[in-house]
Amino acid sequence: MKYLYYYPEKCTGCRQCAMACSLNKFGECNPKRSAISIVRDEFERYEFAIFCMQCEDAPCMDVCHSGSYYVEDNIIKHDDNKCILCRLCAAVCPHSAITTMGKDLVKCDLCDGDPKCVKYCSTEALVYEEETKEQASRRRELAKKILSTS
Amino acid sequence: MYDRKMAIVDLSKGKVKEYTIPKKWQRGFLGGRGINSYLLYNLIEKGIDPFSPKNVLVLGVGPLGGTLAPSSSRFNASGLSPETGILGDSNCGGFFGPELRFAGFDHLVLRGKSKKPSYVNVQDGEIEIRDAKDYWGLDTYEVQISLRKDLGDVESVVTGVAGENKVRMACLRTGVKNAAGRCGMGALMGSKNVKAVVASGVNGVKVEHPQRMLELMEEIKDYLMGSKITPILGSQGTPLLYEVSNALGAIRTKNSQLNVWSDSLNAEELEQHVEKMISCSSCFTHCRHRNKFDGEGPEYTAVGLLGANLGLDHYPDIIKLNNTCNELGLDVSSAGSVLGWAFELYERGIIDKKMTGQEIGFGDFELANDLLHKISRREGFGDILAESSQAAKKFGPKSKDYLIAVKNLPQSDPHDIRYIKAFGLGIATASRGADHLRSRPTIEIFFRLPQEVKEQIYGKGATTDPTVYDGKAQAVHFSDNIFATIDSLGLCKFICHGFNSPHYLKYEHFSKLLYAVTGSEFKEKELENIGKRIIDTERLFNFKHGVTAKDDTLPKRYFDDPMKQGVSKGHRIERKGFDKMKKEYYKLRKWDEKGRVKPQRKKHIESHGGLP
Numbered sequence: 116m117k118y119l120y121y122y123p124e125k126c127t128g129c130r131q132c133a134m135a136c137s138l139n140k141f142g143e144c145n146p147k148r149s150a151i152s153i154v155r156d157e158f159e160r161y162e163f164a165i166f167c168m169q170c171e172d173a174p175c176m177d178v179c180h181s182g183s184y185y186v187e188d189n190i191i192k193h194d195d196n197k198c199i200l201c202r203l204c205a206a207v208c209p210h211s212a213i214t215t216m217g218k219d220l221v222k223c224d225l226c227d228g229d230p231k232c233v234k235y236c237s238t239e240a241l242v243y244e245e246e247t248k249e250q251a252s253r254r255r256e257l258a259k260k261i262l263s264t265s
Numbered sequence: 266m267y268d269r270k271m272a273i274v275d276l277s278k279g280k281v282k283e284y285t286i287p288k289k290w291q292r293g294f295l296g297g298r299g300i301n302s303y304l305l306y307n308l309i310e311k312g313i314d315p316f317s318p319k320n321v322l323v324l325g326v327g328p329l330g331g332t333l334a335p336s337s338s339r340f341n342a343s344g345l346s347p348e349t350g351i352l353g354d355s356n357c358g359g360f361f362g363p364e365l366r367f368a369g370f371d372h373l374v375l376r377g378k379s380k381k382p383s384y385v386n387v388q389d390g391e392i393e394i395r396d397a398k399d400y401w402g403l404d405t406y407e408v409q410i411s412l413r414k415d416l417g418d419v420e421s422v423v424t425g426v427a428g429e430n431k432v433r434m435a436c437l438r439t440g441v442k443n444a445a446g447r448c449g450m451g452a453l454m455g456s457k458n459v460k461a462v463v464a465s466g467v468n469g470v471k472v473e474h475p476q477r478m479l480e481l482m483e484e485i486k487d488y489l490m491g492s493k494i495t496p497i498l499g500s501q502g503t504p505l506l507y508e509v510s511n512a513l514g515a516i517r518t519k520n521s522q523l524n525v526w527s528d529s530l531n532a533e534e535l536e537q538h539v540e541k542m543i544s545c546s547s548c549f550t551h552c553r554h555r556n557k558f559d560g561e562g563p564e565y566t567a568v569g570l571l572g573a574n575l576g577l578d579h580y581p582d583i584i585k586l587n588n589t590c591n592e593l594g595l596d597v598s599s600a601g602s603v604l605g606w607a608f609e610l611y612e613r614g615i616i617d618k619k620m621t622g623q624e625i626g627f628g629d630f631e632l633a634n635d636l637l638h639k640i641s642r643r644e645g646f647g648d649i650l651a652e653s654s655q656a657a658k659k660f661g662p663k664s665k666d667y668l669i670a671v672k673n674l675p676q677s678d679p680h681d682i683r684y685i686k687a688f689g690l691g692i693a694t695a696s697r698g699a700d701h702l703r704s705r706p707t708i709e710i711f712f713r714l715p716q717e718v719k720e721q722i723y724g725k726g727a728t729t730d731p732t733v734y735d736g737k738a739q740a741v742h743f744s745d746n747i748f749a750t751i752d753s754l755g756l757c758k759f760i761c762h763g764f765n766s767p768h769y770l771k772y773e774h775f776s777k778l779l780y781a782v783t784g785s786e787f788k789e790k791e792l793e794n795i796g797k798r799i800i801d802t803e804r805l806f807n808f809k810h811g812v813t814a815k816d817d818t819l820p821k822r823y824f825d826d827p828m829k830q831g832v833s834k835g836h837r838i839e840r841k842g843f844d845k846m847k848k849e850y851y852k853l854r855k856w857d858e859k860g861r862v863k864p865q866r867k868k869h870i871e872s873h874g875g876l877p
Contacts, residue, residue: 124541127541127542127543127544127548127551128543128544129544129545129546129547129548129549129551130546130547131333131547131548131549134332134333134547135333135479135482137469138332138333138472138475138478138479139475139479141469142471142472142475143468143469143470143471143472143475144331144332144333144469144470144472145367145467145468145469145470146469147367147467147469148467148469156413157440157441157543157561158406158409158410158441160540160555162543216467231479234483234486235333235482235483235486237486237490237499237549237550237551238499238551
């Protein structure tokens with residue numbers, strides 16, 4: 116199964132991921148109306164991406180009264196037509212990854228296996244990868260780092 | 266073409282008037298710098314003092330600003346410059362420009378003067394002038410942190426302590442280090458009793474052809490990332506230019522008395538002091554350093570002008586001076602140039618201790634840092650230095666021989682242009698004074714680039730030799746035009762064809778991006794013509810405010826003193842060669858022999874109409 120992975124140390128805070136997401140979903144560039152949010156503060160010196168982690172035991176699905184959430188190809192998806200916009204899912208999401216704005220609720224659906232956010236990331240801070248492959252490469256990088264510094 | 270809004274905020278009357286930006290302006294000037302310059306030409310009367318309430322401060326974003334378009338973070342801040350008395354215009358990155366669009370406005374004009382310290386809040390289509398008594402007196406970091414604490418996730422463009430004190434080289438700041446740095450726009454904001462313009466908005470920028478934009482941007486991303494310079498800029502930032510320049514023997518050192526400086530300021534030496542490279546909004550390049558001294562930067566300008574130009578060679582000192590300028594709200598380029606000038610004047614006995622109050626000279630970090638603070642508060646000798654090039658009135662006429670400035674604007678580029686003739690013509694004719702970001706024909710110093718590649722960019726007759734005078738007018742003309750266009754689109758010129766690389770964005774890319782975002786077709790030639798129209802508008806503005814052809818010149822030292830060291834030893838700008846370049850440049854611009862825009866052209870520009 117492929118997931119979205121994020122490496123904050125590689126993220127430069129440019130928000131192209133969020134620009135692309137909002138453009139794809141809503142036809143506008145709006146980093147606040149996106150399924151991926153870059154939280155950043157140049158004075159506190161950080162940037163961090165927040166997006167749906169596709170939890171196996173997903174609190175959003177558990178609390179939804181209107182049956183708006185469903186799983187397709189292992190991806191948690193949201194049906195706008197069934198949604199009553201109570202925003203409870205957004206409130207309970209442990210990653211604060213569900214965005215609501217006016218009459219829209221935005222949650223990452225991995226763009227049907229072709230996530231736009233990844234396409235416009237210039238530093239590979241965001242990758243869409245098989246979990247075993249991602250783990251292997253992450254561990255290899257870690258091993259190299261530890262061995263070269265020891 | 267779609268509806269874009271602007272507003273005039275009358276600070277004296279406390280009133281705000283909104284306008285739809287006329288289609289004719291959008292077609293003729295795009296936005297950003299272009300519409301800003303046209304507004305200045307229309308709104309600023311002849312003969313006013315830059316600190317008069319009659320002056321205006323315009324903030325403007327381009328039609329691609331705040332979109333997926335690459336490096337679409339830029340906005341321009343413009344007005345009659347307190348530093349030079351002519352066109353003041355400064356381009357700035359960060360996150361404010363996009364946020365201003367999200368808040369509903371592309372251009373804001375601040376006119377008049379607020380009775381008490383104020384800030385302008387722009388939120389979701391509403392504009393309000395608010396009390397800033399709690400923010401007055403804060404440095405540029407403190408005020409932005411306080412505004413976020415009080416108002417939430419906002420982006421602000423602010424003036425620092427220097428701007429409040431009307432220091433003529435005070436900049437506007439947004440974020441830690443992004444600056445509308447040049448021409449004293451911070452002093453202009455301060456003179457209006459305004460501490461900040463704050464933006465926040467939940468609406469995005471509507472894109473006319475979203476899928477087309479997504480596809481186009483995949484291509485453009487590959488194109489930009491494929492350039493050799495992109496990863497270097499992304500790891501070293503602009504300080505990479507220091508070594509290039511120093512190897513040529515073309516680094517301004519100790520107020521251009523020397524032209525070679527220490528290898529200790531090479532970009533690789535900087536890396537140990539950098540925590541991470543970060544971006545402005547929508548940027549693939551990420552050329553900005555988050556340094557380990559609680560700040561951001563330095564850029565090449567800081568390395569050159571706060572380093573070599575002040576006789577300093579220890580990177581931590583330079584980073585600290587850079588951070589000091591950022592906090593106080595001082596333009597690094599002018600501050601470094603003015604300090605270097607004062608140090609040489611003191612060495613030569615043109616000014617003395619009676620005026621300075623203490624021994625001053627090159628190679629003293631503590632002194633430089635102290636003087637930056639004094640400048641920002643106009644304390645003691647700092648009060649004189651705060652006048653920037655206009656300090657010559659106090660220093661005496663002889664001091665002008667050692668001032669590295671054009672049209673009263675201290676030179677920004679740390680390059681000593683005596684070796685690189687096209688750079689010389691560029692700073693002599695640039696519409697805001699001695700500044701490289703108007704027309705820097707960078708490819709001039711790429712020696713190994715074949716003639717045909719140079720000709721593809723600059724046109725037939727371009728040369729590979731930076732030291733000759735032939736073929737230089739066309740290189741400057743090309744760069745001037747395309748930079749005016751990109752400044753008006755809202756994109757960063759770092760990704761502009763001919764600036765850092767022969768492979769970056771050309772008019773054809775601008776045209777495609779504009780179509781995807783706005784749905785309007787702009788042919789490549791038309792976009793080039795917009796650049797030319799903007800240059801002519803700025804020329805008209807400057808001539809209205811007293812500029813003549815004799816002001817298109819260079820510092821005396823560049824003509825009269827040969828360079829002393831390195832590869833460039835013996836080089837200077839010969840007046841005859843310079844005059845030839847200038848004449849050719851005027852011809853390309855279709856200006857008359859006195860450098861004036863012709864009456865027919867003036868009529869054409871004015872035909873775009875006044876305020877709706």
